[in-house]
Amino acid sequence: xxxxxxxxxxxxxxxxxxxxxxxxxxxxxxxxxxxxxxxxxxxxxxxxxxxxxxxxxxxxxxxxxxxxxxxxxxxxxxxxxxxxxxxxxxxxxxxxxxxxxxxxxxxxxxxxxxxxxxxxxxxxxxxxxxxxxxxxxxxxxxxxxxxxxxxxxxxxxxxxxxxxxxxxxxxxxxxxxxxxxxxxxxxxxxxxxxxxxxxxxxxxxxxxxxxxxxxxxxxxxxxxxxxxxxxxxxxxxxxxxxxxxxxxxxxxxxxxxxxxxxxxxxxxxxxxxxxxxxxxxxxxxxxxxxxxxxxxxxxxxxxxxxxxxxxxxxxxxxxxxxxxxxxxxxxxxxxxxxxxxxxxxxxxxxxxxxxxxxxxxxxxxxxxxxxxxxxxxxxxxxxxxxxxxxxxxxxxxxxxxxxxx
Numbered sequence: 001x002x003x004x005x006x007x008x009x010x011x012x013x014x015x016x017x018x019x020x021x022x023x024x025x026x027x028x029x030x031x032x033x034x035x036x037x038x039x040x041x042x043x044x045x046x047x048x049x050x051x052x053x054x055x056x057x058x059x060x061x062x063x064x065x066x067x068x069x070x071x072x073x074x075x076x077x078x079x080x081x082x083x084x085x086x087x088x089x090x091x092x093x094x095x096x097x098x099x100x101x102x103x104x105x106x107x108x109x110x111x112x113x114x115x116x117x118x119x120x121x122x123x124x125x126x127x128x129x130x131x132x133x134x135x136x137x138x139x140x141x142x143x144x145x146x147x148x149x150x151x152x153x154x155x156x157x158x159x160x161x162x163x164x165x166x167x168x169x170x171x172x173x174x175x176x177x178x179x180x181x182x183x184x185x186x187x188x189x190x191x192x193x194x195x196x197x198x199x200x201x202x203x204x205x206x207x208x209x210x211x212x213x214x215x216x217x218x219x220x221x222x223x224x225x226x227x228x229x230x231x232x233x234x235x236x237x238x239x240x241x242x243x244x245x246x247x248x249x250x251x252x253x254x255x256x257x258x259x260x261x262x263x264x265x266x267x268x269x270x271x272x273x274x275x276x277x278x279x280x281x282x283x284x285x286x287x288x289x290x291x292x293x294x295x296x297x298x299x300x301x302x303x304x305x306x307x308x309x310x311x312x313x314x315x316x317x318x319x320x321x322x323x324x325x326x327x328x329x330x331x332x333x334x335x336x337x338x339x340x341x342x343x344x345x346x347x348x349x350x351x352x353x354x355x356x357x358x359x360x361x362x363x364x365x366x367x368x369x370x371x372x373x374x375x376x377x378x379x380x381x382x383x384x385x386x387x388x389x390x391x392x393x394x395x396x397x398x399x400x401x402x403x404x405x
Contacts, residue, residue: 018213021179026070029063030179030209031172032165037062042067046074053132053139055117055147055157058165059282061208064142067165068113077138078102078110081220083117092127099137109138117141125153132159141228146315167207167283176209177201180216184232188226191220196232203248204239206279215239217254239278246283248274255330262404264334271330285311288329299337299401306332309365348395358387 023029026036026046032303035042045051051071072079080095080102082192095112102110104115114120114128131137139160145151147162168176174374177198184191191199205212207307209223217229274284285307292307314322361384372383386394 013213015219016214017180017183018210021176021213023066023070026067026074027251029066029070031168032063032067032177032235033161034166041161042071042368046071049075051075051138052373053159053160055141055143055152055160055162056165057143057145057147057162057165058206059144059280061168061205061210061212062165063209064165065115068111068140068142071140072111072113073140075111077108078106079113080110080137081113081115084114084116084124087119089124089127092124094128096131096136098195099131100199103136109135111140111383112137114139114141115144118147125156129153129156129159132156153400161346168205168209168212169207170202173202173205173207173209173212174198176212177216177267180213184220189220189221191216191230192228192231193235194232197230199247200232200235200239203251204235204277206248206277207283248277248279248283251277255284255333256287256291256295258320258364259330260292260338262334265332267330268327269333271326275323275326281314281319281326284326285314285322285329288326288333291333294343295338296333296336297342297401298340299403303333303336335404337401337403341398345395358390361388 029036032040034040037043042051054298058064069079076100080098082092082095090396099110099112112131117125120128128137132139141160143151147157147160152160177193181191183191200217201212201219204215215235215238219234222234222237225232251270251273253266255274258264258267258270271284273361274282289304289307289311292303294302295304307329310325313325362368363372363383364385372381386392
């Protein structure tokens with residue numbers, strides 16, 4: 001199969017920008033370093049020459065389809081696709097027959113990439129199950145829905161390794177934007193977005209690489225042929241957005257700082273700015289989990305479970321229904337207590353440990369004969385738990401938590 005941006009082996013300049021910039025190797029993939037970096041599972045499997053059946057779970061524009069194709073290329077496997085949104089059981093059977101032909105010819109099971117796995121009917125998933133079990137195919141599936149939430153039948157899910165893909169970071173999106181601008185330059189047109197336009201492109205993309213390049217392409221198409229400067233208004237028009245210029249990182253930062261300062265209304269407003277700009281709520285929910293640990297800490301044991309439940313709700317039900325758990329969590333975190341000491345103390349402990357960890361005292365090592373259990377007969381005797389030579393308070397003075405009503 002050839003890339004849809006290629007005609008006769010040559011890049012089609014009329015193809016969408018996102019298709020023209022689709023990576024040709026794993027080294028060109030932007031983002032997902034936790035999987036593709038030197039210690040990442042995908043990098044190690046490719047280096048070893050084989051991989052298990054996979055499901056790639058992540059938001060739109062995170063690179064699931066691209067990874068499926070590139071993994072097959074990197075492993076030298078045949079590549080077949082099945083679109084769960086438009087193809088049924090007869091199509092699946094035809095793909096499996098094609099897979100048998102490829103396996104006979106090459107001696108290796110080809111990759112069958114199934115897009116939108118959660119949209120496959122139960123009988124189709126049952127059909128995949130036997131092919132995965134017998135090794136007829138190397139299944140690589142993609143889904144935007146949590147596979148563990150019933151989107152994938154349990155027998156099939158038990159045979160799949162689930163890999164979580166993250167939205168692209170702002171640094172990733174900046175890299176992708178630079179590639180898009182370089183592509184225009186290579187075609188003889190210099191495009192220079194001003195600071196506000198670049199902030200809008202990255203903010204409105206909301207972690208979606210494909211959306212970033214589509215926004216860039218749409219904004220450039222609005223410019224006169226002799227104009228190279230791209231401003232924020234062109235980006236907003238291309239996005240058909242009624243919002244003011246959107247600074248995603250600024251809005252998220254403002255929400256967290258408002259929570260830290262206990263300003264409930266301000267925190268809800270900055271959440272609304274994100275949602276009004278088109279964010280799907282997942283990024284905000286992830287930041288609320290961090291805020292529950294960092295800002296509230298141990299002052300309120302209910303905060304972290306609530307934030308995690310909020311993230312789960314956003315991923316399970318989506319917007320607009322997820323407005324309610326998001327609003328409730330922001331409101332709760334802004335009003336509840338504060339305990340910054342654990343996070344700050346851990347940061348200081350990390351500095352000490354990275355500078356050279358102290359040896360573990362003999363009585364704290366596994367099966368130590370000199371260790372005294374606090375509930376034992378001699379548990380009342382003093383016992384040292386800190387590293388040798390570290391007095392009480394070596395991680396900083398412990399301030400009482402602020403336990404607000």
